[in-house]
Amino acid sequence: MKTLAEEIGPSNRPVEEVARRARTTSAALAMLSTECKNAVLLDLARQIDAGAETVRAANERDLAAAREAGLADAKLRRLALTDAGLKQMSDGLRQVAALPDPVGQVTREYVSPAGLAVRRVRCPLGVILMIYEARPNVTVDAIALCFKAGNACILKGGREARRTNEALAALAGDALAAAGVSRDAVALLSTSDREEIRRMLGLRGWIDLAIPRGGRELIEFVHEHARIPTVQHFQGVCHIFVDESADLARALDVCATAKTSAPAACNAVETILVHERIAAAFVPRLAERLARDGVEVRGDAAVCRLAPSARPAAAGDFGREFLDLVVALAVVRDVDAAIEHIARFGSNHTEAILTESSDHQRRFVERVTSSCVLVNASTRFNDGYQLGLGAEIGISTSKIHAYGVMGLEELTTQRYVVRGDWQTR
Amino acid sequence: MKTLAEEIGPSNRPVEEVARRARTTSAALAMLSTECKNAVLLDLARQIDAGAETVRAANERDLAAAREAGLADAKLRRLALTDAGLKQMSDGLRQVAALPDPVGQVTREYVSPAGLAVRRVRCPLGVILMIYEARPNVTVDAIALCFKAGNACILKGGREARRTNEALAALAGDALAAAGVSRDAVALLSTSDREEIRRMLGLRGWIDLAIPRGGRELIEFVHEHARIPTVQHFQGVCHIFVDESADLARALDVCATAKTSAPAACNAVETILVHERIAAAFVPRLAERLARDGVEVRGDAAVCRLAPSARPAAAGDFGREFLDLVVALAVVRDVDAAIEHIARFGSNHTEAILTESSDHQRRFVERVTSSCVLVNASTRFNDGYQLGLGAEIGISTSKIHAYGVMGLEELTTQRYVVRGDWQTR
Numbered sequence: 059m060k061t062l063a064e065e066i067g068p069s070n071r072p073v074e075e076v077a078r079r080a081r082t083t084s085a086a087l088a089m090l091s092t093e094c095k096n097a098v099l100l101d102l103a104r105q106i107d108a109g110a111e112t113v114r115a116a117n118e119r120d121l122a123a124a125r126e127a128g129l130a131d132a133k134l135r136r137l138a139l140t141d142a143g144l145k146q147m148s149d150g151l152r153q154v155a156a157l158p159d160p161v162g163q164v165t166r167e168y169v170s171p172a173g174l175a176v177r178r179v180r181c182p183l184g185v186i187l188m189i190y191e192a193r194p195n196v197t198v199d200a201i202a203l204c205f206k207a208g209n210a211c212i213l214k215g216g217r218e219a220r221r222t223n224e225a226l227a228a229l230a231g232d233a234l235a236a237a238g239v240s241r242d243a244v245a246l247l248s249t250s251d252r253e254e255i256r257r258m259l260g261l262r263g264w265i266d267l268a269i270p271r272g273g274r275e276l277i278e279f280v281h282e283h284a285r286i287p288t289v290q291h292f293q294g295v296c297h298i299f300v301d302e303s304a305d306l307a308r309a310l311d312v313c314a315t316a317k318t319s320a321p322a323a324c325n326a327v328e329t330i331l332v333h334e335r336i337a338a339a340f341v342p343r344l345a346e347r348l349a350r351d352g353v354e355v356r357g358d359a360a361v362c363r364l365a366p367s368a369r370p371a372a373a374g375d376f377g378r379e380f381l382d383l384v385v386a387l388a389v390v391r392d393v394d395a396a397i398e399h400i401a402r403f404g405s406n407h408t409e410a411i412l413t414e415s416s417d418h419q420r421r422f423v424e425r426v427t428s429s430c431v432l433v434n435a436s437t438r439f440n441d442g443y444q445l446g447l448g449a450e451i452g453i454s455t456s457k458i459h460a461y462g463v464m465g466l467e468e469l470t471t472q473r474y475v476v477r478g479d480w481q482t483r
Numbered sequence: 484m485k486t487l488a489e490e491i492g493p494s495n496r497p498v499e500e501v502a503r504r505a506r507t508t509s510a511a512l513a514m515l516s517t518e519c520k521n522a523v524l525l526d527l528a529r530q531i532d533a534g535a536e537t538v539r540a541a542n543e544r545d546l547a548a549a550r551e552a553g554l555a556d557a558k559l560r561r562l563a564l565t566d567a568g569l570k571q572m573s574d575g576l577r578q579v580a581a582l583p584d585p586v587g588q589v590t591r592e593y594v595s596p597a598g599l600a601v602r603r604v605r606c607p608l609g610v611i612l613m614i615y616e617a618r619p620n621v622t623v624d625a626i627a628l629c630f631k632a633g634n635a636c637i638l639k640g641g642r643e644a645r646r647t648n649e650a651l652a653a654l655a656g657d658a659l660a661a662a663g664v665s666r667d668a669v670a671l672l673s674t675s676d677r678e679e680i681r682r683m684l685g686l687r688g689w690i691d692l693a694i695p696r697g698g699r700e701l702i703e704f705v706h707e708h709a710r711i712p713t714v715q716h717f718q719g720v721c722h723i724f725v726d727e728s729a730d731l732a733r734a735l736d737v738c739a740t741a742k743t744s745a746p747a748a749c750n751a752v753e754t755i756l757v758h759e760r761i762a763a764a765f766v767p768r769l770a771e772r773l774a775r776d777g778v779e780v781r782g783d784a785a786v787c788r789l790a791p792s793a794r795p796a797a798a799g800d801f802g803r804e805f806l807d808l809v810v811a812l813a814v815v816r817d818v819d820a821a822i823e824h825i826a827r828f829g830s831n832h833t834e835a836i837l838t839e840s841s842d843h844q845r846r847f848v849e850r851v852t853s854s855c856v857l858v859n860a861s862t863r864f865n866d867g868y869q870l871g872l873g874a875e876i877g878i879s880t881s882k883i884h885a886y887g888v889m890g891l892e893e894l895t896t897q898r899y900v901v902r903g904d905w906q907t908r
Contacts, residue, residue, distance in 0.1 A: 085826075089849060170871045174860055181852055183882050262706060266882050281687060285706050287713070287883045308905040315907040401510075412905075423900055424514060427606055435599055435903025444908070445899065446595045457608050457691050457896045458712045459884040471882045474870065475848055478860025480733040480837075482740040483869070 073254050077264040079242040080185045080210035087243055088182045088208045092159040094237055095206050102198075102233040103151035106144055114139065116225035117194070124218050132322070132382070136193050137218055147198045150449055154202040157448045160470045161208040175477040180470045182208030184266035187258060188451070189280060190291075191216045191272040197223045201230050201244050203451050207469035212265070214247040214255060224248060252279070259284045267459075271452045273379075289459050291452035293379040294324035294407035296437040299396035299422065301413030302333040306340050309412045310347050316410075316436040318351045322381040324453060325408050325440045329376055329386040331396045334360070337389045341365050344387070353383045360389035377403035393418045397425045404428060406455045408440040429455065429462030498679050502689040504667040505610045505635035512668055513607045513633045517584040519662055520631050527623075527658040528576035531569055539564065541650035542619070549643050557747070557807070561618050562643055572623040572651075575874055579627040582873045585895045586633040600902040605895045607633030609691035612683060613876070614705060615716075616641045616697040622648045626655050626669050628876050632894035637690070639672040639680060649673060677704070684709045692884075696877045698804075714884050716877035718804040719749035719832035721862040724821040724847065726838030727758040731765050734837045735772055741835075741861040743776045747806040749878060750833050750865045754801055754811040756821045759785070762814045766790050769812070778808045785814035802828035818843045822850045829853060831880045833865040854880065854887030 106113070117139040124137055166178040186209045188200050197215055204211035215223040227246035234241050247258070259268060262285045270280040271291035280288060298316060300309045316327035332340055337360060345355050345365030355361070356375045357368035368387065375386045376399070390396045393411070400409055410432040411422040419433045430440035440463065442450030447465040454460045460468035531538070542564040549562055591603040611634045613625050622640055629636035640648040652671035659666050672683070684693060687710045695705040696716035705713060723741060725734050741752040757765055762785060770780050770790030780786070781800045782793035793812065800811045801824070815821045818836070825834055835857040836847040844858045855865035855878075865888065867875030872890040879885045885893035 085850070088852065168871065170864070170869060172860075172864065172869060174857075174864060174869075176870055281710050287881060289712075289883065305905065311907045312905060319908055419902075425510070427513065427898065430899040430901060432599075432901040432903060435901060435906045436908045438908040439595070439597065439599060439901060439903070439906065440899065444595060444597060444599075445601055445901075446593065456712060458714065461896045462899055471886045473852065474855040474865065474887055476855060476857040476860060476864060476870075477844075478857060478864070480730065480737060481860045481864065482736045483744055483861045483863040 073247065073249070073258045074261065076212060076245045076247065077185065077258065077261045080212055080245055081264050083240045083242040084182065084184045084210040086240065087205070087210055088161065088184075090208065090239065094239070095159065095208075096155040098205065098233045098237045098239060099151045099155040099202055101236060102201075102230055103148040103155075105229050105233065106148040106151070106198075110144060110225075110229065113144070113222060113225040113229065116221035120219055120221045129218065133218070136322075137222075139194060139222060143193075143195060147195050150195070150199055151202050154206050154449050154466070157206065157466055159206065160467050165472060170476075172481050172483070173479065174481060177475045178472050179475050180467070181473055183469060183471055185210045185212065185264065186469065187212045187214070187265045187268040187286070189214045189255070189268065189270045189272070189276065191276060194219045194222045194226060196271075197226050197246075198230075199449055200451055201227070203449055203466055203469055205243060207466050209469055210243050210245075212245045212247060212258070214258075217250045220248055220250075255279075256283045259286060262286050269451065269464075287459075289454050289456045289464070291324075291464070292455045293405050294326070294453065294455075295328050295377055295379050295403060295405040296325060296408040296410075297329045297331060297396075297400050297404060298327050298410045298412060298437060299331045299390070299393065299400075300333060300336070300340060301393060301411060301415060301418050302335040303414040303418070304336070304412040305414070306336065306343070309340070310344060312410075312412060312434075312436050313344060314347050314351050314353070316438050317348070317353055317383065317385050319438055321383045323438065324379075325437050327385060327410075327437050328379055329388065329403065331388055331390045331399055333393075333396075334389050334391055337364060341387070341389065348385065353385055356384065356386045358388040361387045364389075379405070393421055397422060400426055400428075406457070407453060408432070408437040410435060410437050429453065498672065498674075498683040499686065501637060501670045501672065502610065502683065502686045505637055505670055506689050508665045508667040509607065509609045509635040511665065512630070512635055513586065513609075515633065515664065519664070520584065520633075521580040523630065523658045523662045523664060524576045524580040524627055526661060527626075527655055528573040528580075530654050530658065531573040531576070531623075535569055535650075535654065538569070538647060538650040538654065541646035545644055545646045554643065558643070561747070562647075564619055564647060568618075568620060572620050575620070575624055576627050579631050579874050579891070582631065582891055584631065585892050590897060595901075597906050597908070598904065599906060602900045603897050604900050605892070606898055608894060608896055610635045610637065610689065611894065612637045612639070612690045612693040612711070614639045614680070614693065614695045614697070614701065616701060619644045619647045619651060621696075622651050622671075623655075624874055625876055626652070628874055628891055628894055630668060632891050634691075634894060635668050635670075637670045637672060637683070639674075639683075642675045645673055645675075680704075681708045684711060687711050694876065694889075712884075714879050714881045714889070716749075716889070717832075717880040718830050719751070719878065720753050720802055720804050720828060720830040721750060721833040721835075722754045722756060722821075722825050722829060723752050723835045723837060723862060724756045724815070724818065724825075725758060725761070725765060726818060726836060726840060726843050727760040728839040728843070729761070729837040730839070731761065731768070734765070735769060737835075737837060737859075737861050738769060739772050739776050739778070741863050742773070742778055742808065742810050744863055746808045748863065749804075750863050752810060752835075752862050753804055754813065754828065756813055756815045756824055758818075758821075759814050759816055762786075762789060766812070766814065773810065778810055781809065781811045783813040786812045804830070818846055822847060825851055825853075831882075832878060833857070833862040835860060835862050854878065
């Protein structure tokens with residue numbers, strides 16, 4: 059039997075119609091009260107806590123199809139919706155409900171030289187198109203953040219999670235409808251037809267922002283076809299540079315856990331650079347620790363001499379997002395060589411320096427212009443919750459609009475509201 | 484004889500080489516001291532005040548060529564560089580020098596849950612490409628703002644002003660060189676070859692932001708070909724709605740001067756909407772005043788009945804940026820009809836309501852989401868100086884990154900700098 063979402067889902071409509079409905083609804087969404095928006099989010103959280111049987115059943119069918127298609131174990135694990143995963147979704151919804159409503163916030167207020175009362179006010183962007191490949195919980199995070207920021211959203215998730223995402227979007231539609239909000243506030247594109255996505259990316263004037271979040275192929279497809287504004291959430295090729303003055307025991311912990319705590323996260327370390335003066339002392343210990351933690355090390359020539367367990371790095375291993383228990387490891391001459399390496403191979407996401415030298419800290423922080431640069435801390439702290447911003451829709455590697463962690467505020471824009479006393483000019 | 488700029492200008496280099504040089508220089512520009520940046524701006528201002536003979540001579544040649552090509556008088560006036568125009572340029576440079584340096588500004592500072600010292604810090608975007616059609620003074624404003632914000636800029640001005648722009652860029656290059664800064668910080672594309680511009684717009688990773696500023700054809704060309712982030716400065720189809728409760732004598736002044744004070748400015752009013760209850764009293768007076776001020780009125784049927792001097796509006800006159808002493812004038816049922824008209828014909832630039840009704844003020848301000856919405860004041864106040872922000876590079880009609888007036892801050896981005904105490908995660 060087909061689910062409701064499959065019967066009447068937006069996939070049965072042309073993409074232009076989906077966008078037109080989202081655009082039409084967005085004007086009303088911009089004026090929803092905070093109470094109404096929070097009620098929808100909390101209702102959806104309750105539905106998920108109450109069992110979400112339609113979602114579980116849909117996920118079972120996605121998993122069965124994925125197993126049949128021979129999907130790798132790691133991908134199956136990402137697709138599978140556990141009790142903990144559902145709990146994380148409803149917790150996320152409650153957290154977004156608890157965040158301050160950005161819409162209507164006055165960010166600046168002053169009287170202009172001509173005596174005008176000027177206010178800069180946050181307002182929704184309008185319609186947000188999100189194209190992603192990640193786990194189904196991203197679907198719920200995106201719905202929650204876009205809606206709370208007063209935007210209509212059009213979501214295009216990964217093909218393998220299609221049924222799960224449809225069931226989640228249908229639950230969201232029920233919560234919207236129960237609060238008297240149009241179901242068009244959340245649209246899920248079930249199509250995987252590239253031609254349809256391409257047409258969607260051309261709907262200038264209907265869609266205010268496209269957020270592609272994923273790997274190189276997805277990002278390149280979007281850049282090639284988008285005629286609408288785009289902020290990319292591209293890969294995190296994150297580096298840690300271990301300087302000569304680093305506390306080696308603590309550096310060992312920072313480096314190893316920056317990979318092992320979440321090997322596939324975008325803020326996990328992918329390349330570790332070690333100052334040549336401490337290489338003989340540090341590289342063998344680090345290689346041993348990583349091996350013990352199940353991490354494969356791909357080293358440059360100097361590393362392979364110092365740690366025979368390391369596998370020689372192939373061309374392309376530096377600058378690569380492994381998304382797995384693998385790191386690249388290289389010895390560099392000094393902090394400047396590390397900065398140069400990052401300029402060449404980094405992805406503007408997250409980099410860290412481990413050092414006691416305040417000179418080198420300053421130099422690294424000034425010259426490495428990634429969205430987040432850390433001193434003596436793990437790259438894994440570049441995350442909305444860890445930085446204290448609450449939920450995030452991802453981490454932007456585009457410099458414009460929002461660079462780095464993108465939360466509620468970054469899903470809005472600001473306009474000027476000016477009150478005069480019949481001033482002419 | 485060729486000018487120096489014509490001999491060795493960037494136009495003789497492939498656009499890829501221009502972008503590569505700008506990218507290479509941008510790392511150093513990001514670290515320039517405020518003193519050094521201001522010294523360059525003030526030096527350039529002094530050179531312009533000292534006579535700027537090369538610029539005047541180049542402008543003469545542009546004017547001669549334009550006259551030969553049969554350019555309209557209005558365009559010739561925009562192209563001609565007067566003493567007052569040169570004074571405006573040097574004043575603008577001094578004003579930008581006096582503005583606070585946005586680079587390095589800390590916009591947020593706090594301790595994260597894990598005890599990390601988090602700072603959000605402004606940094607340059609990197610390389611900005613600006614494509615525009617306007618007067619030569621935009622060239623100097625763009626150079627000043629991009630440079631003060633720590634960016635390299637690549638400018639593509641209008642074809643008719645080519646020699647003038649080259650002479651201005653050469654002066655800027657001299658000021659940069661005198662301060663020990665690479666001339667590559669400012670590049671002027673002298674080419675008008677569409678294929679070269681198209682290639683420039685494809686240089687993803689080399690150019691961080693393209694700002695097209697101009698009419699429909701330019702904007703569409705950029706949207707079609709850009710593979711780099713873009714914030715458009717498109718036309719201002721600005722509306723004033725005169726509500727039933729407006730003070731008619733003062734409304735007359737606001738409406739008329741909003742066109743006559745600068746007919747070709749993007750914040751000049753293009754369409755005036757009048758509430759039907761006051762149409763009989765107001766439309767004839769407004770039509771008479773506008774006629775007296777030399778403004779042609781194109782009216783809908785109701786207007787033409789009330790003011791026989793009005794010419795019937797053609798299809799397309801509503802929603803049109805006349806850039807001249809012409810306005811469209813229509814009678815509408817009420818504030819909601821005015822809001823609908825603006826939603827249909829507006830360009831997200833600037834709209835005003837003239838009314839004593841606080842209900843209608845609120846309704847208009849809530850529902851019209853243009854970059855600047857004014858109550859009882861002229862649309863002409865949507866301007867960097869008038870809003871107290873200082874110099875502007877233009878007014879963005881893109882919602883992302885910077886919506887509305889775009890000044891120094893909007894030419895930067897923000898990143899996170901995080902200092903830890905060896906926290907792992």
